[in-house]
Amino acid sequence: xxxxxxxxxxxxxxxxxxxxxxxxxxxxxxxxxxxxxxxxxxxxxxxxxxxxxxxxxxxxxxxxxxxxxxxxxxxxxxxxxxxxxxxxxxxxxxxxxxxxxxxxxxxxxxxxxxxxxxxxxxxxxxxxxxxxxxxxxxxxxxxxxxxxxxxxxxxxxxxxxxxxxxxxxxxxxxxxxxxxxxxxxxxxxxxxxxxxxxxxxxxxxxxxxxxxxxxxxxxxxxxxxxxxxxxxxxxxxxxxxxxxxxxxxxxxxxxxxxxxxxxxxxxxxxxxxxxxxxxxxxxxxxxxxxxxxxxxxxxxxxxxxxxxxx
Numbered sequence: 001x002x003x004x005x006x007x008x009x010x011x012x013x014x015x016x017x018x019x020x021x022x023x024x025x026x027x028x029x030x031x032x033x034x035x036x037x038x039x040x041x042x043x044x045x046x047x048x049x050x051x052x053x054x055x056x057x058x059x060x061x062x063x064x065x066x067x068x069x070x071x072x073x074x075x076x077x078x079x080x081x082x083x084x085x086x087x088x089x090x091x092x093x094x095x096x097x098x099x100x101x102x103x104x105x106x107x108x109x110x111x112x113x114x115x116x117x118x119x120x121x122x123x124x125x126x127x128x129x130x131x132x133x134x135x136x137x138x139x140x141x142x143x144x145x146x147x148x149x150x151x152x153x154x155x156x157x158x159x160x161x162x163x164x165x166x167x168x169x170x171x172x173x174x175x176x177x178x179x180x181x182x183x184x185x186x187x188x189x190x191x192x193x194x195x196x197x198x199x200x201x202x203x204x205x206x207x208x209x210x211x212x213x214x215x216x217x218x219x220x221x222x223x224x225x226x227x228x229x230x231x232x233x234x235x236x237x238x239x240x241x242x243x244x245x246x247x248x249x250x251x252x253x254x255x256x257x258x259x260x261x262x263x264x265x266x267x268x269x270x271x272x273x274x275x276x277x278x279x280x281x282x283x284x285x286x287x288x289x290x291x292x293x294x295x296x297x298x299x300x301x302x303x304x305x306x307x308x309x310x
Contacts, residue, residue, distance in 0.1 A: 100133065
């Protein structure tokens with residue numbers, strides 16, 4: 001685990017720096033330098049390489065001082081997770097706040113100029129209202145949503161949360177670059193489900209491998225079986241595959257679990273890893289809220305239009 005962390009964690013941090021710096025170059029320098037997407041990508045790659053060279057020795061030193069287990073390796077993701085969360089917050093402000101204040105900016109420009117233009121100037125006070133609104137909403141209603149996303153859908157640790165923040169931030173940044181109004185909350189929840197369902201698949205597959213080993217060693221000394229399982233759990237991925245192939249080569253194994261037993265095992269891990277009830281509620285919310293909002297907006301506009309008619 002330490003050897004894998006020394007190799008992979010710097011690459012993940014560099015990928016985060018690449019995405020963030022590319023977006024900042026495109027948006028931050030556009031008023032003084034018209035940077036094309038290809039140029040910004042290359043400049044972002046240069047930044048990513050520099051970041052990789054800087055963090056690689058630091059992560060290697062930290063990894064060597066840690067124990068070779070999952071909880072210790074997760075500590076390496078603490079600081080990258082903070083930056084990934086900041087990146088996601090930046091993407092959230094770049095897209096969701098724009099969705100909210102866009103109509104206000106268009107109305108303000110139409111009133112001041114007397115015409116409806118294809119592009120509207122955005123006054124500072126409109127952006128201030130958007131910033132204050134998102135801060136007030138986070139303070140008043142954010143804690144419950146944070147608890148739901150952070151702990152109630154699936155169990156998260158530093159590495160899983162880092163992957164979620166990275167995936168959501170990059171998705172929102174790409175959508176923003178193409179001018180697509182998206183919900184960063186829905187995107188982040190989708191990333192949570194992706195991590196949860198992958199955990200479910202990996203754990204179910206691992207449980208099937210353990211059952212295969214126990215079945216092959218049925219009738220043997222318990223100490224022999226425990227020793228083999230200990231070596232199997234401590235082995236690397238390639239070694240695990242070799243050990244399983246060796247078992248299958250020694251004897252043709254019959255069906256390990258009945259169909260009913262396999263379904264029961266899958267249900268057990270699904271309940272443990274991804275809460276199905278919450279998953280269905282969130283999917284229902286995605287399917288209901290957009291049509292409901294459209295209908296409500298149409299009704300409000302119809303009411304106001306009716307009151308304004310002579």
